[in-house]
Amino acid sequence: MGRAIYNSAIPNATQSALTHMGMLRALFRRAPELLLFLSIVLFSLVDAAADWNLPAQQLARKIAAFTGPGTVAFTVENRSSLRTKDVERITADLRSQLELLGVHSAELERAAGSVSVFLSENAQGYVWVAEMQVGSQSGVVMVSTPRSEGSAFLHEEAGLTIHKIPLWEQEDRILDVVVLEEDSAPKHIAVLDAEKVALYRRQNTKWQQEQVLAITHVRPWPRDLRGRLVAAKDHLLDIYLPGVFCRSTTAMPLGLTCRESDDPWPLVVTSPTSFPSFGGVPSGKGSPAGPSAVVPQLGAFYAPTRNFFTGALAPGVGAVSTTAKFYSAAPVPREKYVLWLFAGVDGQIHLVDGVREQAARLGWGSDVASVRTSCGSGWQVLATGAANGGVDSVRAYELPDRDPVPVSDPQEVSGEITALWTEAKGDSAIAVARNRETGHYEAFRLVVACSQ
Amino acid sequence: MKRSGWWWLVANSVLLATVAAAATRPQYGGTLHVTIWEAPTSLDPADATQADSFARRNLIDLIFETLVTVDDSGHVHPALAASWQAEPGDQRWQFQLRQGVHFHDGSPLTTEIVASSLRTANPSWNVLVESDSLLIECGAPDANLPSELALTRYAIVKRNNSSKLSGTGPFSIEAWQPGKQLTLRAEEDYWRGRAFVDVVEIEMGKNYSSQLMTLELGKAHLVEVAPEQAHRVSTEGRRIESSQPMELVALVYARDAHSADEKLLRNALPLSVERASMRSVLLQGAGQPTASILPNWMSGYGFVFPAATDLTRARQAREQVRALPTWSVGYDNNDPMAKLLAERVALNAKDAGLVLQPTTAAAADLRLIRIALASADPWVTLKQVAATAGVTMPKINGSSAEDLYSAEQAVLAAQRLIPLFHLPVNYAASPALKDWAPGSQGGWRLADVWLGSDKP
Numbered sequence: 001m002g003r004a005i006y007n008s009a010i011p012n013a014t015q016s017a018l019t020h021m022g023m024l025r026a027l028f029r030r031a032p033e034l035l036l037f038l039s040i041v042l043f044s045l046v047d048a049a050a051d052w053n054l055p056a057q058q059l060a061r062k063i064a065a066f067t068g069p070g071t072v073a074f075t076v077e078n079r080s081s082l083r084t085k086d087v088e089r090i091t092a093d094l095r096s097q098l099e100l101l102g103v104h105s106a107e108l109e110r111a112a113g114s115v116s117v118f119l120s121e122n123a124q125g126y127v128w129v130a131e132m133q134v135g136s137q138s139g140v141v142m143v144s145t146p147r148s149e150g151s152a153f154l155h156e157e158a159g160l161t162i163h164k165i166p167l168w169e170q171e172d173r174i175l176d177v178v179v180l181e182e183d184s185a186p187k188h189i190a191v192l193d194a195e196k197v198a199l200y201r202r203q204n205t206k207w208q209q210e211q212v213l214a215i216t217h218v219r220p221w222p223r224d225l226r227g228r229l230v231a232a233k234d235h236l237l238d239i240y241l242p243g244v245f246c247r248s249t250t251a252m253p254l255g256l257t258c259r260e261s262d263d264p265w266p267l268v269v270t271s272p273t274s275f276p277s278f279g280g281v282p283s284g285k286g287s288p289a290g291p292s293a294v295v296p297q298l299g300a301f302y303a304p305t306r307n308f309f310t311g312a313l314a315p316g317v318g319a320v321s322t323t324a325k326f327y328s329a330a331p332v333p334r335e336k337y338v339l340w341l342f343a344g345v346d347g348q349i350h351l352v353d354g355v356r357e358q359a360a361r362l363g364w365g366s367d368v369a370s371v372r373t374s375c376g377s378g379w380q381v382l383a384t385g386a387a388n389g390g391v392d393s394v395r396a397y398e399l400p401d402r403d404p405v406p407v408s409d410p411q412e413v414s415g416e417i418t419a420l421w422t423e424a425k426g427d428s429a430i431a432v433a434r435n436r437e438t439g440h441y442e443a444f445r446l447v448v449a450c451s452q
Numbered sequence: 453m454k455r456s457g458w459w460w461l462v463a464n465s466v467l468l469a470t471v472a473a474a475a476t477r478p479q480y481g482g483t484l485h486v487t488i489w490e491a492p493t494s495l496d497p498a499d500a501t502q503a504d505s506f507a508r509r510n511l512i513d514l515i516f517e518t519l520v521t522v523d524d525s526g527h528v529h530p531a532l533a534a535s536w537q538a539e540p541g542d543q544r545w546q547f548q549l550r551q552g553v554h555f556h557d558g559s560p561l562t563t564e565i566v567a568s569s570l571r572t573a574n575p576s577w578n579v580l581v582e583s584d585s586l587l588i589e590c591g592a593p594d595a596n597l598p599s600e601l602a603l604t605r606y607a608i609v610k611r612n613n614s615s616k617l618s619g620t621g622p623f624s625i626e627a628w629q630p631g632k633q634l635t636l637r638a639e640e641d642y643w644r645g646r647a648f649v650d651v652v653e654i655e656m657g658k659n660y661s662s663q664l665m666t667l668e669l670g671k672a673h674l675v676e677v678a679p680e681q682a683h684r685v686s687t688e689g690r691r692i693e694s695s696q697p698m699e700l701v702a703l704v705y706a707r708d709a710h711s712a713d714e715k716l717l718r719n720a721l722p723l724s725v726e727r728a729s730m731r732s733v734l735l736q737g738a739g740q741p742t743a744s745i746l747p748n749w750m751s752g753y754g755f756v757f758p759a760a761t762d763l764t765r766a767r768q769a770r771e772q773v774r775a776l777p778t779w780s781v782g783y784d785n786n787d788p789m790a791k792l793l794a795e796r797v798a799l800n801a802k803d804a805g806l807v808l809q810p811t812t813a814a815a816a817d818l819r820l821i822r823i824a825l826a827s828a829d830p831w832v833t834l835k836q837v838a839a840t841a842g843v844t845m846p847k848i849n850g851s852s853a854e855d856l857y858s859a860e861q862a863v864l865a866a867q868r869l870i871p872l873f874h875l876p877v878n879y880a881a882s883p884a885l886k887d888w889a890p891g892s893q894g895g896w897r898l899a900d901v902w903l904g905s906d907k908p
């Protein structure tokens with residue numbers, strides 16, 4: 001047998017963004033406006049102009065082969081989604097390439113022929129078509145070139161206090177990302193998708209794939225697949241998937257053992273590097289701006305063939321061991337208790353304080369997560385919602401009493417949010433969105449920065 | 453423990469209940485109601501007696517699956533086949549099947565069943581089973597075989613002794629009244645994950661007006677909309693979704709031109725057709741006038757084929773011919789739009805001095821037909837249209853845009869086909885239907901949709 005036709009997709013990291021991430025992380029608390037500036041700079045780097053020289057060269061050669069050296073009336077018309085600056089570059093490239101081949105541009109009256117170039121596109125990419133007329137001879141030549149992957153992943157933000165820090169992008173659905181090591185920026189991450197967990201290590205500015213661990217499962221995955229990656233203390237990773245639990249070994253190269261399991265998923269994740277007041281580790285001191293309440297461990301049973309938690313809690317919130325079926329949960333510690341918010345399958349937010357449960361329709365989406373920060377009351381709830389243009393957004397809320405008060409503008413993402421989990425350290429969240437334009441999944445870290 | 457503020461939540465619950473529930477995860481359950489105009493009497497993908505239509509393809513895709521799929525960009529992806537390879541020359545292809553897939557009757561997907569299904573769908577292929585893989589030998593090199601295998605007619609069917617069909621798709625047949633109603637139930641163990649809705653009920657043979665009425669009355673979640681009605685329906689505040697232009701409206705000659713005179717007249721006819729005014733008046737702005745077979749979104753060069761009217765050149769061509777025949781133009785009597793278009797083509801032709809006679813008779817010199825384009829893969833689609841027009845697909849070695857253009861040019865040069873319009877497939881959906889949008893190719897993708905609490 002000869003050539004293989006199908007190959008799995010190659011993941012792409014947003015490398016240029018990562019190069020600068022450590023600096024951003026170090027500075028964001030004190031100078032969010034600096035972070036904003038850097039984000040804009042990053043955007044301009046990511047959005048660097050594509051190289052049109054090669055297709056321009058190819059088309060010029062084909063045109064010159066038809067017209068021969070001489071003068072032609074030369075026009076270019078854009079019939080594609082190319083931006084004006086790209087059209088200008090392509091036009092200039094074509095002109096200079098034609099000049100090199102002896103085809104000179106002239107007014108129609110003085111020209112021996114005409115060349116009309118149309119910058120068009122199809123489902124795969126750009127198609128540049130040249131219609132040529134020299135004397136009674138007419139001809140059509142064309143070249144095609146893939147659409148550039150220039151991503152508008154970062155965009156200009158004004159007055160926002162939620163910052164998106166890109167972590168990883170790939171074609172396959174990302175279920176969760178965990179940062180295993182970081183200095184000023186993440187340098188070792190694990191990315192979970194439906195069939196594998198992949199480990200990547202940053203070498204200088206590039207992510208190198210370190211290892212891929214296949215996930216084995218007997219039953220088919222449910223639609224709207226969800227999963228959770230948890231960095232463990234005595235081994236590297238635990239993985240929670242619908243009806244399946246996987247545990248990695250400790251030493252590299254890692255092994256991964258998966259088994260059918262209905263064990264509860266952790267709603268509070270303990271950081272191996274220990275975050276003071278998250279995951280059941282008492283801090284002893286209050287956070288800079290909030291209560292010092294401990295968030296006790298809480299797990300919830302996940303419906304193995306669906307996309308929600310059954311509502312059964314382990315061990316429970318105070319006296320409450322069962323709540324409504326829910327998609328996600330977020331704790332908000334108080335002085336003497338923890339208020340839990342459950343985003344119910346019924347579209348309501350269920351508030352459970354250990355004694356009673358109350359439901360309210362707040363217009364939030366299905367995903368909530370809480371983060372502990374040095375801003376405001378010290379705890380914010382991140383909730384998904386709708387933004388314009390069919391994309392989702394995340395907005396931060398505080399609950400001074402039981403009343404959610406928005407404390408940030410909505411931060412739009414590139415499409416539909418498919419995952420939102422609080423990170424183990426508790427001060428940030430991992431969100432995954434499916435980009436409406438590219439269809440790729442983009443994972444990023446959400447950080448709430450204090451207003452100045 | 454402070455317990456104040458509950459009143460605020462209650463108040464907000466009332467206030468925000470009207471806010472669109474966005475960013476919500478899909479919900480399971482419910483019965484999805486769909487209506488269609490077509491009334492297929494067979495669900496067998498390989499049944500060539502059934503007219504090919506988007507509706508029939510969509511019905512089959514709910515129950516059966518192909519070895520591979522083609523996405524909206526024309527790229528091939530694995531489905532029931534996990535991987536595949538071609539031998540040098542692209543005439544022999546080997547496919548490895550996905551493991552763990554079962555038919556709705558509980559039996560596993562095997563190479564023997566797949567081979568039998570493909571032999572039925574295309575007897576000209578030599579389909580062999582080689583241990584755990586499948587070998588397809590084509591009569592000639594075929595670099596696009598994987599894309600072709602994504603066509604609905606190659607969906608894998610298990611035919612048992614009682615002539616009952618079984619598929620591997622997201623829904624299994626619960627009740628089937630040919631040409632009238634189909635009830636499907638979500639397969640719990642579907643290998644891509646159970647569909648969100650429990651049941652899909654499809655009513656067939658409903659005309660467009662009656663479908664819209666059904667939607668209006670809250671009795672359907674998804675209905676078809678005629679191209680010429682799409683604009684009006686959207687201005688009435690209904691949710692309209694459209695595919696890419698995937699339907700080709702064209703005139704097709706019944707036979708090759710017999711003489712030089714006939715060729716001249718065949719040159720004149722397309723130049724006389726006023727596509728732009730037909731689009732604005734008869735199609736109410738829908739679709740795109742075209743002189744190309746492949747829509748521009750698929751090829752990128754469609755505009756190179758001029759679609760503008762040129763009566764002067766049409767008359768010049770006509771005047772070179774002494775004996776003028778009367779051509780009959782057939783159209784489907786059940787399709788009001790086809791009748792209007794055929795009549796207008798005849799009127800336009802008259803302006804150029806040609807004589808065309810619209811007819812509903814089956815035998816006609818030309819027919820106005822609507823071709824549901826096969827695939828987002830332009831090569832597969834061009835081959836399909838060429839076959840429909842009775843033109844042999846030219847042998848082209850390359851696969852570049854320029855090669856495609858040459859092939860399309862050759863098919864058009866045979867003078868068997870006059871492209872008129874590319875039309876999208878339009879649907880109106882109820883607000884309760886969530887996460888729904890037709891694919892670029894007009895696919896329903898009903899396994900991904902879910903039903904919200906909004907009333908249909």
